[in-house]
Amino acid sequence: MGNAAENLTHTPDDSAGPILEARGISKSFGHVEALRGADFSARAGEVTALIGDNGAGKSTLVKILSGVYKANAGEIFIRGRKVSFDSPAAAHAAGIETVYQDLSVAQDLSPAANMFMGREKLLPGLLGRLGFLDNAAMRRESLLAFQRLKVSLKDMDTPVASLSGGQRQSVAICRSIMWARSVVFMDEPTAALGVVQTGRTLDLIRRIRDTGIAVVLISHNMRDVIQVADVIEVLRLGRRIARMPNKGVTVQDLVGAMTGALDAETEEGATP
Amino acid sequence: MTGTTTVPPAELATLAPPSLGRRLRGALTSSPAYMSGILLLLVLFFTFMRPDTFASAFNLRNIFLDASVLLVIAIGMTYVMIAGGFDLSVGSVLVFSGVAAAKAMEAVGRDGIGTVAIGTGVALVTGLAWGLFNGFCVARLRVSALITTLGSMGAALGMAYLVTDGNDIRTVPNTLIAIGTGNIGGIPSLVLISALFTVIGMIILHLTRYGRHTFLIGSNPEASRRAGINTAGHLMSLYALSGLLAGAAAMLSLGRFSTTTLEGHGTDPLEAVTAVVLGGTSLYGGRGTVIGTVIGVFIPAVLANGFIIMGVQPFWQMVVIGFVVIGAVYADQIKRQTQDR
Numbered sequence: 042m043g044n045a046a047e048n049l050t051h052t053p054d055d056s057a058g059p060i061l062e063a064r065g066i067s068k069s070f071g072h073v074e075a076l077r078g079a080d081f082s083a084r085a086g087e088v089t090a091l092i093g094d095n096g097a098g099k100s101t102l103v104k105i106l107s108g109v110y111k112a113n114a115g116e117i118f119i120r121g122r123k124v125s126f127d128s129p130a131a132a133h134a135a136g137i138e139t140v141y142q143d144l145s146v147a148q149d150l151s152p153a154a155n156m157f158m159g160r161e162k163l164l165p166g167l168l169g170r171l172g173f174l175d176n177a178a179m180r181r182e183s184l185l186a187f188q189r190l191k192v193s194l195k196d197m198d199t200p201v202a203s204l205s206g207g208q209r210q211s212v213a214i215c216r217s218i219m220w221a222r223s224v225v226f227m228d229e230p231t232a233a234l235g236v237v238q239t240g241r242t243l244d245l246i247r248r249i250r251d252t253g254i255a256v257v258l259i260s261h262n263m264r265d266v267i268q269v270a271d272v273i274e275v276l277r278l279g280r281r282i283a284r285m286p287n288k289g290v291t292v293q294d295l296v297g298a299m300t301g302a303l304d305a306e307t308e309e310g311a312t313p
Numbered sequence: 314m315t316g317t318t319t320v321p322p323a324e325l326a327t328l329a330p331p332s333l334g335r336r337l338r339g340a341l342t343s344s345p346a347y348m349s350g351i352l353l354l355l356v357l358f359f360t361f362m363r364p365d366t367f368a369s370a371f372n373l374r375n376i377f378l379d380a381s382v383l384l385v386i387a388i389g390m391t392y393v394m395i396a397g398g399f400d401l402s403v404g405s406v407l408v409f410s411g412v413a414a415a416k417a418m419e420a421v422g423r424d425g426i427g428t429v430a431i432g433t434g435v436a437l438v439t440g441l442a443w444g445l446f447n448g449f450c451v452a453r454l455r456v457s458a459l460i461t462t463l464g465s466m467g468a469a470l471g472m473a474y475l476v477t478d479g480n481d482i483r484t485v486p487n488t489l490i491a492i493g494t495g496n497i498g499g500i501p502s503l504v505l506i507s508a509l510f511t512v513i514g515m516i517i518l519h520l521t522r523y524g525r526h527t528f529l530i531g532s533n534p535e536a537s538r539r540a541g542i543n544t545a546g547h548l549m550s551l552y553a554l555s556g557l558l559a560g561a562a563a564m565l566s567l568g569r570f571s572t573t574t575l576e577g578h579g580t581d582p583l584e585a586v587t588a589v590v591l592g593g594t595s596l597y598g599g600r601g602t603v604i605g606t607v608i609g610v611f612i613p614a615v616l617a618n619g620f621i622i623m624g625v626q627p628f629w630q631m632v633v634i635g636f637v638v639i640g641a642v643y644a645d646q647i648k649r650q651t652q653d654r
Contacts, residue, residue, distance in 0.1 A: 129539045133541060141536075145535070147528070147529050154525065172521040174525060200600075
């Protein structure tokens with residue numbers, strides 16, 4: 042955590058160590074082996090795309106790296122220091138945030154209440170010690186976070202349910218950015234969006250990368266990946282099978298890597 | 314409409330908090346506002362029809378007294394339902410705690426404030442214990458709230474019958490009866506106690522982190538868990554709170570009726586749910602207010618009282634409230650559908 046400031050000015054170059062690295066991650070659900078020694082790494086100031094076919098283990102890997110699941114085997118390093126997460130809160134404490142595909146927002150509450158979900162700001166003094174919320178400060182800080190990422194919400198004082206889909210997603214993304222100090226995972230951020238909103242979200246992802254955070258993009262949409270990623274990691278059958286810089290890569294290359302030119306008929310969850 | 318960057322500046326949210334006018338508009342379009350309108354119309358109607366009887370101090374006092382015990386239970390129900398839960402056991406827990414308290418006070422024997430304090434302690438502890446049991450089953454064992462509290466509704470009442478052989482205990486200390494039927498500054502002490510619970514309930518629900526987590530868990534339990542909120546622990550504490558308040562209501566009931574009223578609380582949980590729903594708390598969790606529940610308690614109370622005074626069969630109240638509840642839930646669903654585009 043001590044070198045967070047250093048990372049803000051970090052420019053991507055190959056000699057810098059990864060901010061997040063995972064080695065040999067394995068995870069089984071009963072008889073289903075979702076991950077079989079998967080590796081992963083992400084660097085600050087880069088967008089790392091994590092791609093793979095259905096059942097390749099993408100979401101399992103992300104859930105392990107964000108503290109939702111515990112791995113059966115493997116090691117996770119943040120800035121070279123070994124860590125272990127037994128809860129999402131532990132991952133949060135290490136500066137890792139996730140934008141979930143379902144957005145993980147409470148529709149009935151205001152944008153500010155969502156931004157500070159589980160990390161509510163309390164009033165100073167005795168009232169704060171009694172658990173009283175500082176709603177004004179949370180609203181102010183939320184709005185500043187939106188403005189920093191050039192996200193304009195039409196209404197700060199309405200339930201998130203009454204915002205548009207794109208704006209709801211902006212709330213979820215800005216929340217992660219406000220708290221992330223190391224890595225932001227984005228699980229299919231454009232899956233539910235139209236063309237215009239997708240463009241805006243990709244812009245937002247670039248702006249986040251430029252703040253010096255490592256962005257990990259999980260996507261099925263190869264065009265999005267090629268547009269925004271700096272590095273692409275490919276998962277297949279629970280293992281990383283490729284890590285390539287996004288230079289002259291085509292959709293065909295990625296699809297070929299994902300499906301596996303050699304053993305194309307292997308199924309989800311098959312044991313070796 | 315959907316723009317994140319193309320909204321004209323005039324429409325943008327600003328650093329300034331929402332204006333008073335905006336807040337007022339927000340408050341006036343909420344369910345509690347509609348329902349307090351209905352309550353006001355009811356009160357005006359009955360006052361107009363029977364000015365001498367309905368609006369008399371004696372009658373208003375009765376309405377408030379009738380509402381006060383139910384209100385305490387309904388506050389706990391509000392918390393549980395905002396978190397997406399349900400508590401059918403409150404009426405039986407009230408009876409159980411009342412019996413336990415009455416037995417304890419009987420055992421102490423002497424009359425006096427100390428005896429009442431011991432009884433209150435027993436009522437609160439037994440109510441809390443039932444609440445913790447419910448909470449443990451729902452939050453830790455993941456038995457559905459409906460089944461858990463249906464089960465403890467039967468079990469608590471059965472135990473109360475076992476302890477009393479089915480006969481009400483009528484040896485309530487005079488001190489407690491004096492409190493239950495007494496006044497402070499002209500206002501019945503039961504009403505004051507119940508009002509105190511209401512105000513504390515409002516403050517905790519709407520101004521503190523505990524209340525905020527209650528809303529978050531009801532609105533999106535998975536997101537709350539991911540955000541690091543101890544959802545199981547919080548849910549358990551909410552059922553415990555509901556049980557605790559049922560224990561408190563038991564003492565109010567003992568003080569008012571001087572008996573354990575074994576048969577008197579079978580419909581309490583349903584009346585509490587009715588009040589909570591009438592007050593605009595969503596059945597799906599995530600939305601609700603304590604003030605709404607207060608209004609939701611008073612609408613049936615006023616209706617029943619008004620009908621009696623006007624010579625209409627009071628059973629009509631049950632009919633009317635039944636349909637009004639269905640209407641209220643329908644309105645909530647419509648509201649959600651138009652919002653969740």
